[in-house]
Amino acid sequence: MKDNHFDAIVVGSGITGGWAAKELTEKGLKTLMLERGRNVEPGKDYVTEHKREPDFHFRGKGDRKRFQHDQPIQSITGQHNESTHHFFINDRDNPYTNDKDKPFVWIRGHQLGGRSLMWTRQTYRWTERDFNANAEDGLAEPWPINYKEIEPWYDYVEKFVGISGEANVSDELPHGQLLPPMELNAAEKKLRAGINQHFPERKLTVARQAVLTAPHNGRPPCHYCGTCARGCSAGSYFSTQSSTLPAAKRTGNLTLATNSIVHSIIFDESTDKATGVRVIDSETREVTEYFSKIVFLCASAFESVRLLFNSKTPRFSDGLGNSSGVLGHYIMDHNFGAGARGHVEGIDSRYFNGHRPCGIVIPRFRNVKSKHPDFVRGYQLGGQGRQLGWSRGSQQVGIGSELKQQLRDPGVWQMRLSGAGECLPRYENHVRINPDVTDAWGIPVLHFSADWSSNETAMRKDMISSAEEMLDAAGFTDIETYDTPVAPGQYIHEMGGARMGSDPKKSVLNAYNQCHDVPNLFITDGASMASSSNQNPSLTYMALTARAVNYAVNELRRGNI
């Protein structure tokens, strides 16, 4: 009989699961990491890594008809394409539902490493302002932690991850442990100069990236091949496979089980503790139970919430850990798709080898020193300068040898600026179980009911006008604004549903991501977020995870859980 008992169980092997496993095993706990998807090994399973354009069957256009059948939702996101589709789920096997008039886009990666394989690797600390936001404007329950409390944990995870970027940019972009920044290109430098001159309170910097620009902890720096989302066998960007998994394995304390779908958490009513999990083998459908002293849920925000709902007990008939009734509520994503683009001519440019794996960022500047009349909280602008490539040829008049000659050189410089805005945590935005629909393994699925508020709509208008005015002031021409409708979820920064808070009546988790109702159960992914900031969230999940493990192991050793 195999031994099914461990000190700790981690559900999920993505960004947060990888961190939980690393921290738990390094602290000496025998840890089982359960991953519903297949095993993915660097080199062997990064099947499109460095594959060249001519070798793709549809030359990069993807198998459209197959995508329509298998991945109609996943293919909505720009990062899903012929070279990356195998890292995204099959939508038919993993359905969900939403209110008729409120589409929700849920982008998932079910494999070892989760979405750490194809994420865009932008890593920003949240600010003091972010953690104070709920308390300050009173629009939601205050965070139970502040920036000072999480700061050492940002330092801790950054040191391990390796993040390149510029320090001392703006108070809205706290920095800690940074590797040398990548360089801005000519258009971006032009824009930066214009912004410095006309909007001194706004700053432009190269995106902070979990991509190495120098050797770091035994990992080599980026070789600038430019196709990160296909996997990086060199391990130069942070993923579970490149970073946390090798560390966890080195301890000798890790047991990894792939193709293991956690169906529910086993709860002992007599002790109020989680005793383990029930697992369905995704291939054989065999059910196995595993047991442990503590359980870390790191299945990604809404998969973790779904698991709690599907772990009802007589006492927790509305979902495990849901005595507050807020489980599934206050879900968020970032609001995007609004901005402007323009051209610029006559700037210095030069060729150099390789592809920079990132764009730029203009950190939040609204509602910082003065109040904006139309909305609360803020947004950042991202973007990238680039010279138009050969594909511009199909949009313009001209054929023949003249066209060929023209397309040998890059075209005009274009600069795009696009907003990513904070989304308010609102009770009415929620997920719940849809008892009538199950996934391919017979597990009930989620139903989404979420929409943008007028605050987010007002913010979009401002993203557009500020993007436009900065491009204009910096001397860009042919400026076009855009406002592309997006559904919640589409930015893939889904958060909330099991928020942290000091009051057990109004939150699911305490200040250490510990479930108020089930003290040996921790949820450290995006579900725990009490507000959304406008910064990319994953670095904060990492810091919260490491901090929660530290607390949990101390509590365990003290005999408190």
Add this chain to the structure above:
Amino acid sequence: MDRRQLIKSLLATSSLAMSPSLLAQMTMNAHKHHMAQKDSDDKTRTFKFLSKNEAHLVSKISEIIIPRTDTPGANDVGVTEFIDLMLADWYDDKDSWYFIEGLRRYDRRLTQKHYRNLSLLSAEKSKAEITLLDSQVMQNKEEEPSIQYFYKRIKELTLIGFYTSEQGMENELNYSGPIAEFNFGKSGPPGSFTRY
């Protein structure tokens, strides 16, 4: 050596006394060779969607859009085969048929104008016609929607087929794609060019 080259070289060595019958014989041989080659071409060229005639028109138009110059052109890198693949497996059938309808209508238009269809039109006239069509379509002035659709697609697909081919990437753009060679622990990537 094709027929024209053969005759040229014969003429170049015209000190050689040549009987008319010899010339005829050689021309005939060249023609036979040409036909044999065409037959074997046909065997390897099984199109998934396009008929032989349609494929001929598609390759003629795409070669006008991206001709062979000092570097290869559309036909050298198999653009017609790529377009055929897209029509067969990528577009919805109704879109692929709309493409064919546009192609046919356009060919009919040329036939009405010149009393011969595109495949029989001289290189010069063909280029002039496609240049005209290009400027109409790109400025959204083409009145027949199927022709507008067809030409937009064929231009776009020709460019994709060409610039994502081995030759188009390497020779034309001097671009070697994602860099496959890298040294663990050493910086300084070889190969690929992006302009910053």
